[in-house]
Amino acid sequence: PFDVLVVGGGPAGASAAIYAARKGIRTGIVAERFGGQIMDTMGIENFISVKYTEGPKLAASLEEHVKEYNVDVMNLQRAKRLEKKDLIEIELENGAVLKSKTVILSTGARWRNVGVPGEAEFKNKGVAYCPHCDGPLFAGKHVAVIGGGNSGIEAAIDLAGIVKHVTVIEFNSELKADSVLQERLNSLPNATVITNAQTTEITGTDKVNGISYMDRDTKEVHHVELQGVFVQIGLVPNTDWLGDTLERTRMGEIVVDKHGATSLPGVFAAGDCTDSPYKQIIISMGSGANAALGAFDYLIRN
Numbered sequence: 640p641f642d643v644l645v646v647g648g649g650p651a652g653a654s655a656a657i658y659a660a661r662k663g664i665r666t667g668i669v670a671e672r673f674g675g676q677i678m679d680t681m682g683i684e685n686f687i688s689v690k691y692t693e694g695p696k697l698a699a700s701l702e703e704h705v706k707e708y709n710v711d712v713m714n715l716q717r718a719k720r721l722e723k724k725d726l727i728e729i730e731l732e733n734g735a736v737l738k739s740k741t742v743i744l745s746t747g748a749r750w751r752n753v754g755v756p757g758e759a760e761f762k763n764k765g766v767a768y769c770p771h772c773d774g775p776l777f778a779g780k781h782v783a784v785i786g787g788g789n790s791g792i793e794a795a796i797d798l799a800g801i802v803k804h805v806t807v808i809e810f811n812s813e814l815k816a817d818s819v820l821q822e823r824l825n826s827l828p829n830a831t832v833i834t835n836a837q838t839t840e841i842t843g844t845d846k847v848n849g850i851s852y853m854d855r856d857t858k859e860v861h862h863v864e865l866q867g868v869f870v871q872i873g874l875v876p877n878t879d880w881l882g883d884t885l886e887r888t889r890m891g892e893i894v895v896d897k898h899g900a901t902s903l904p905g906v907f908a909a910g911d912c913t914d915s916p917y918k919q920i921i922i923s924m925g926s927g928a929n930a931a932l933g934a935f936d937y938l939i940r941n
């Protein structure tokens with residue numbers, strides 16, 4: 640059996656595997672797609688000490704670094720079941736069952752899409768999901784934020800400090816965000832909120848030039864000219880397959896303690912699949928290292 644089996648090959652999983660392998664213990668990593676979300680990312684400017692890189696390049700460096708160590712890499716394999724017996728078992732979609740003394744879950748998350756024409760086409764060409772990552776690219780421009788929950792309004796407040804104007808588009812008749820956030824947004828001179836509005840299309844030529852929405856009362860379609868659209872309608876953790884084997888939040892995020900330990904002894908978790916409040920590459924890598932050290936500590940005590 641493995642001492643540490645990492646499930647997920649994004650920044651968190653790669654970091655966890657390296658930290659575990661450096662302890663000289665038997666380490667494996669299973670990934671549906673090595674690299675994770677960064678495979679869909681263009682410019683990265685906030686991975687500290689690297690002024691600029693691109694997702695696929697960073698993913699290749701992650702893989703190269705993991706392969707420096709004695710890590711059993713199982714790419715293009717999806718885990719479908721976790722069960723704790725004497726050891727922890729991970730069953731893969733192909734039927735294989737892997738056994739390990741500890742497991743680190745780092746299966747990440749995915750942004751929920753609005754699913755309107757133009758969204759997929761203009762991804763990285765004006766359609767963005769992460770204000771911390773891509774906000775500065777829209778300095779001095781007009782952008783929209785789709786979604787009026789906490790993450791949407793936080794994004795709008797954040798962006799208002801960078802861009803010329805931000806328009807929030809909310810489907811329901813009122814914003815769901817905490818009132819303190821709504822008040823803060825309302826105090827800003829360069830933010831507009833449109834409620835009861837269903838986004839129908841993101842328009843553009845080679846990049847985004849506007850957004851269309853339907854007023855749900857009048858059924859009238861309006862078009863706003865702008866250069867960027869931030870989609871903020873939820874980040875979904877890839878944790879459904881875990882069912883109720885361990886504690887998850889209402890949103891499906893795996894609950895972890897300071898050591899990265901989950902409610903199931905011997906099972907740790909790191910990165911975007913956990914209840915950590917901020918989801919970023921550098922944070923995922925830190926939490927992957929933390930969970931690996933937590934797992935090592937568990938191994939020497941049990």
Ligand code: FAD
Pocket residue numbers: 646647648649650651652669670671672673674675676677679680681682683684685686716717718719745746747748749750768769772773877880909910911912918919920921923
């Ligand atoms: P992920 O990167 O999501 O990796 C999850 C891994 O688990 C993948 O290998 C996946 O294939 C695997 N997996 C999932 N389910 C299973 C399963 N059942 N079995 C086996 N494997 C599984 N952050 C920044 O800091 N800066 C940026 O500029 C930036 N830009 C971004 C741009 C875009 C378009 C997106 C989508 C995200 C961006 N982020 C950015 C966020 C950043 O990519 C994430 O915070 C980070 O990748 C999270 O790492 P992770 O390892 O926790 O999860």
